[in-house]
Amino acid sequence: MLMMDRAGWHMTDKLVVPANITIMVLPPRSPELNPVENVWQFMRDNWLSNRVFESYDQIIAMCCHAWNKLISQPWKIMSIGLRRWAHGF
Template structure:
């Protein structure tokens, strides 16, 4: 009863840190490539995700918002 849901506006990465995670993955592992097949796309995406999973501190630093730390 004391919780208010606020919908996030579209295209607002500063309010949705996951957008920055996806951008990091695209910038580092998924962009500027020509994929041979659907399986190749899936393999590259899995590789990117597993690589990022092995770097939890990187995930935390990408998703951190300095203005939100005071709450």
């Protein structure tokens, strides 16, 4: 099973889904059900918000820096993405 949000590229008829994968689409307007939304929010809150970027290249560099900083902390990713209701049984 693959859980996906309703992004346009996930919902297109052009998406080829292998026979051994079942897609479960999240309800519309439910970012709280998608753990990666909390990861993006954490990155914005801690490293990317309230800044003025001088160029597109600086935006890319800062996003890469934030991503690399986050992936060096796997325990942080687990704590951000953990859903008690999903692991309580």
